[in-house]
Amino acid sequence: MNEWQLKYPSWNAFLIQTFRSRYDELLGSFESVAFDPVEKRVMTYLANRSRQEGTDKIAISHQQLAYELGTTRVVISRILKSFEQQGKVMLLRGYIRLK
Structure with missing residues (x-):
């Protein structure tokens, strides 16, 4: 070489x-x-994954998302619930849909 x-x-x-x-x-x-704040990292991750998969419906659990981002499931669940209340996502069983 x-x-x-x-x-x-x-x-x-x-x-x-x-x-x-x-x-x-x-x-x-x-x-x-x-x-970057965890909230920004979560949204960036979801947007990138949505773009890569070509769909707004992302098959991932809160635990898997927490593992990917190096945080806890409780933190991810709190952030996603906040995003849902803001109308940014829709939480479904086993899926997160970006709006």
């Missing part, structure tokens, strides 16, 4: 770009966990 980096500048550039991309992704995740 070291020989290829010296011999092929394009390979070296590819490795550096790949490393930088992953490093930026890691820093972004760390920044989100460290500085």
Whole structure:
């Protein structure tokens, strides 16, 4: 690999770009966990998952969501209930529907 980096500048550039991309992704995740309020992280997660799956109905339990975001189920349930009261989501058994 070291020989290829010296011999092929394009390979070296590819490795550096790949490393930088992953490093930026890691820093972004760390920044989100460290500085964003949990409410923002929950809504961002749901919006991203909705976009990835192409549906506004997300099959996830409160416990799974808590695990994904590194918090407790009680906190997630409180936040989701607040979002439901604000009209941002609809809570269904085993699903969360974004409005």
